[in-house]
Amino acid sequence: MRPSTSPGAGREHTPGPRPRLSRELIAETAIGLAEHEGVRALTMRRLATRLSVAPGTLYTYVSGKDDLELLVLDTLVGQQDRLPHTLPGTWREQVEAWAKNDWDGYVRHPWVMELRFRVSGGGPNMIAWLDSALRVFEGTGLSDRQRLDVVETVDGFVRGSAVLHLRSDDAMTGGATAPTPEMRTALGEAPDLVAALTARAAGPTTDRFEFGLRCLLSGVQEVIDAADRP
Amino acid sequence: MRPSTSPGAGREHTPGPRPRLSRELIAETAIGLAEHEGVRALTMRRLATRLSVAPGTLYTYVSGKDDLELLVLDTLVGQQDRLPHTLPGTWREQVEAWAKNDWDGYVRHPWVMELRFRVSGGGPNMIAWLDSALRVFEGTGLSDRQRLDVVETVDGFVRGSAVLHLRSDDAMTGGATAPTPEMRTALGEAPDLVAALTARAAGPTTDRFEFGLRCLLSGVQEVIDAADRP
DNA sequence: GGTATTTCTGAACACTGTTCAAAATTATAA
DNA sequence: TTATAATTTTGAACAGTGTTCAGAAATACC
Numbered sequence: 001m002r003p004s005t006s007p008g009a010g011r012e013h014t015p016g017p018r019p020r021l022s023r024e025l026i027a028e029t030a031i032g033l034a035e036h037e038g039v040r041a042l043t044m045r046r047l048a049t050r051l052s053v054a055p056g057t058l059y060t061y062v063s064g065k066d067d068l069e070l071l072v073l074d075t076l077v078g079q080q081d082r083l084p085h086t087l088p089g090t091w092r093e094q095v096e097a098w099a100k101n102d103w104d105g106y107v108r109h110p111w112v113m114e115l116r117f118r119v120s121g122g123g124p125n126m127i128a129w130l131d132s133a134l135r136v137f138e139g140t141g142l143s144d145r146q147r148l149d150v151v152e153t154v155d156g157f158v159r160g161s162a163v164l165h166l167r168s169d170d171a172m173t174g175g176a177t178a179p180t181p182e183m184r185t186a187l188g189e190a191p192d193l194v195a196a197l198t199a200r201a202a203g204p205t206t207d208r209f210e211f212g213l214r215c216l217l218s219g220v221q222e223v224i225d226a227a228d229r230p
Numbered sequence: 231m232r233p234s235t236s237p238g239a240g241r242e243h244t245p246g247p248r249p250r251l252s253r254e255l256i257a258e259t260a261i262g263l264a265e266h267e268g269v270r271a272l273t274m275r276r277l278a279t280r281l282s283v284a285p286g287t288l289y290t291y292v293s294g295k296d297d298l299e300l301l302v303l304d305t306l307v308g309q310q311d312r313l314p315h316t317l318p319g320t321w322r323e324q325v326e327a328w329a330k331n332d333w334d335g336y337v338r339h340p341w342v343m344e345l346r347f348r349v350s351g352g353g354p355n356m357i358a359w360l361d362s363a364l365r366v367f368e369g370t371g372l373s374d375r376q377r378l379d380v381v382e383t384v385d386g387f388v389r390g391s392a393v394l395h396l397r398s399d400d401a402m403t404g405g406a407t408a409p410t411p412e413m414r415t416a417l418g419e420a421p422d423l424v425a426a427l428t429a430r431a432a433g434p435t436t437d438r439f440e441f442g443l444r445c446l447l448s449g450v451q452e453v454i455d456a457a458d459r460p
Numbered sequence: 461g462g463t464a465t466t467t468c469t470g471a472a473c474a475c476t477g478t479t480c481a482a483a484a485t486t487a488t489a490a
Numbered sequence: 491t492t493a494t495a496a497t498t499t500t501g502a503a504c505a506g507t508g509t510t511c512a513g514a515a516a517t518a519c520c
Binding site (some may be wrong): 037113114117118123124127128130131134135140142143144145147148150152153155156157158159160161162163164181183185186187189190191193195196197199200203208211212214215216217218220222223 | 274275343344347348352353357358360361364365373374375377378379382383385386387388389390392393394408412413415416417419420421422423425426427429433438441442444446447448449450452453
Binding site for chain 2 (some may be wrong): 470475476477478480484485486487488
């Protein structure tokens with residue numbers, strides 16, 4: 001009923017026809033589909049077509065679309081080559097590296113974020129990643145709970161920052177669509193916003209993600225210092 | 231073709247039947263629908279049924295579902311009773327109040343977040359809110375661009391933190407659904423994570439949102455101090 | 461060979477957003 | 491008053507979605 005494991009998982013001597021698909025193949029194909037045709041094209045039918053298979057077939061490998069999306073996310077996490085706690089440097093350098101890496105991934109592949117905010121729960125790779133992120137703070141005097149707080153805070157910041165980076169810029173000013181008359185009047189009554197937007201557009205691309213990350217990590221540093229020698 | 235304004239907007243003496251609906255009524259009904267039956271029940275047809283109207287009728291008030299979702303979000307923002315810069319206290323107290331308020335809203339009405347991460351662009355109320363948030367930093371020595379950076383950083387943090395608060399807790403440990411055997415083995419190889427989760431479950435609900443917010447604002451404070459007297 | 465077990469198919473179901481000609485309704489001009 | 495033009499509403503339709511399920515096809519074990 002809820003096959004979250006591939007059909008021929010354990011051994012190869014179950015009766016019935018050989019499975020022509022696998023969870024891994026489905027995940028890779030789904031990623032390719034989302035990458036090339038957008039996340040809106042990631043439908044069961046299109047995926048089945050790409051795999052030269054009837055739509056219903058997918059349901060022997062995946063319990064539904066939610067499960068598929070979770071599988072895709074978990075596969076992507078598993079494709080990262082280095083876990084956080086294996087990175088070089090201090091805890092702060094490790095966090096900066098992992099955060100920057102995640103942020104790059106989100107910005108380069110915006111469709112991933114759309115999934116991240118819809119999918120709930122986590123797969124094995126996500127769990128492994130989270131555990132590794134916790135180990136980054138082994139040297140510091142933070143408690144178990146504080147470590148989890150910090151990791152989730154940073155992770156949440158990265159996601160929130162990435163989605164704003166992709167959305168607000170062109171959307172607020174009306175980049176793609178022509179600005180509605182309503183919007184024009186609203187902007188007319190928002191002088192500070194217009195000033196800030198034009199200032200940003202004029203100058204070079206100051207990386208406000210790194211700016212925010214520095215702010216956040218400085219705050220974490222304070223907590224660590226306080227916890228280290230009370 | 232793209233009616234982002236209500237039909238009988240300007241005056242009441244245009245020919246044709248009196249509009250039985252309005253953008254406001256549609257927004258309120260949509261909010262009620264999402265609130266009571268979940269955001270997945272917010273479909274054009276159900277909304278039309280609730281309004282005792284044919285599905286196609288909605289398209290004279292709203293250009294499509296994207297526009298409807300944006301309208302819902304903008305309406306919610308407009309329902310907030312106080313704009314950030316009208317709150318009492320220092321910039322830091324104002325930011326804390328607005329961030330906490332937003333966070334409460336997201337946690338209390340999780341369906342709002344699901345929209346926030348799908349909808350791009352902003353309506354008049356969102357623009358007004360953003361402008362108000364910028365004015366919070368009028369006393370500080372921050373530049374226009376820095377102010378926008380800070381506001382977006384805080385806003386992104388709030389969203390990211392809220393989505394994690396709603397997702398990771400019960401989902402990771404398998405709150406709703408029974409934990410898959412795969413998950414159990416994955417958790418077996420993640421001792422730090424298990425320790426942190428149990429520690430969190432055992433103790434009282436330490437508000438890790440406020441923890442992260444304090445971290446972030448401490449970092450912002452540093453930047454302001456640096457900008458104030460160089 | 462027979463049997464049990466599994467995978468795969470193809471059709472169906474109940475939805476979804478969206479479009480569009482025609483009908484119904486109203487304000488203004490003749 | 492009647493006619494005209496403009497606008498809203500309708501109901502049906504289209505293409506697409508996730509999901510289910512009886513039956514057909516394929517394989518390992520006895």
